[in-house]
Amino acid sequence: MEHPKSISARKAVQTTTGARGAQSLDRAATLLILVGRAGPSGARLADLIVQTDLTKPTVHRMLTALVRAGLLDQDPQTRRYHLGPEIYVLGTLASARFGLHPVSMRALTRLSQESGDSAFLSVAHDVYSICLHREDGPYPIKVQSLEAGDRHPLGVGAGSLALLSALPDREVDQIIAANADILSEKYPNYAGPALPRLVSETRRNGYAFNPGLMLSGSWAIGMAIRGEDGRPIGALSIGAIEGRLDAKRRHELKTLLRREADWIAMRLHQLRQGAARSRGR
Template sequence: MSSRAATRNVRQTDDSSHIRATPQSAAADSPEAGARALRRGLALLDAILAGGREGLRVVDLCRVAGLERPTVYRLLATLIESGYVAPRGRFRYVTGPRLAAMPQRQASTDVAERIRPVLSRVSQACGDAAFAIVRDGPLSQCVARHVGTHPVQVLVIQVGTRQPLGVGAAGLALLAALPDATVGEIIAANAESLGQYNGMTPDRMRILVRATRERGWSVIGNHATRNVLAVGMAVSNADGEPVAGISVATTLARMPRERQQLIARVMRESVGALLPRGL
């Protein structure tokens, strides 16, 4: 074989089709080699985490993590197989579903503290209970709520409640604000459990997502809790990324269309006034 052909056969490109697991030598099984591989893998993962939603190319990962290209390809194969990293298009790599599913406890606490004044303002304005949720993988987790002044309070969830993202108004608003690919993954992950929420289906969820996007805020009733209707809205961070959802829930009788619109406006104005730079 000519040297030119040999070079062509080993050439690597920034194409995810080249990411394949490769067999390791016996020397790679030594404790020293294992520790070195772990350190390199963590360095690569740190770089991908810092890369954000747009992700990084292999050439970027080599530079940031200080690793050679063959090592980066080998580590990427393992991280992708394990779900910690995912390809974005052909050339970039982002955090994978395994990391997205990990609870972000400190982040949730920070969100709860910053969003409570918004819930208080919204609840005082409409008299009904207001709620805030964050995403926990394919689920929503309630991180804060504020009880209103109306004699009948519909406390559909409590702090700590987890349910499929989208079956409640706050979760539906957050779900609809996410990229299409992420929405599809979340609906697929929850497909088997959606039926427990008064006959919710993946198709119905997709319809609700489209309607929420067109309207700019969510409306959902009789799924998470019977005879209740709720209005929700997504809340973004300083980078414009949707990270939380807020909602107001009450009885069907107290939620005619005009009041739904009024509550949505109150939520938008409250977020704008109290969180002008986002969460």
């Protein structure tokens, strides 16, 4: 049996360790907030030290850990800290109560129920696309290629390809060039001349098509949601096993996707008009 003094000592160590862990989390959260408040210009290490009243080694160590996790980013030239890409992903996922996401939920439900398969909502961020939501239909076999929060280079996947193809040629070329290395390394089916060809096919067909280029047997069809200026604000896609996306069914799903993409665009326009009228009162 463990001696009572040993038990007390162990509990004291656990309590101390827990307190230190909570303190570290508090400090990390404070640094994230301070960097966010610094705005586009970013935050200097010296300023963060003053604002937190912590030692330079402590602040630097925590900032390095946050950069490593993708929650912060450090500009190599200015050495200033900015909010990182993972903060954007988390914020986008947390936006389920606002904007495009909640408006799209009814459309995603209709798509998943009418098709029987999985419906997805994606948005573009810089040269990547992010899946905001996945809504599964009643068909028992599900594709496993995409989940909420997943991020891929623009053009990789049906919804992502729809987003890329809806952009002007100059932007498409710039994005493909920026992602050239990662496409060659991790997405060989999209590397070289493949992605420009897929963009051309998407524009010609009126929808994006992924015949298992990311994951064998996992096919998908996608369509961009366009804003009032004609630019893509998001994309809807439907994923299914290969046998459920032949040419005839793709034509049927294209009609469903167009209907729901137009409905989302119209609904967003109505909400903006309503908000404008309210501000004018």
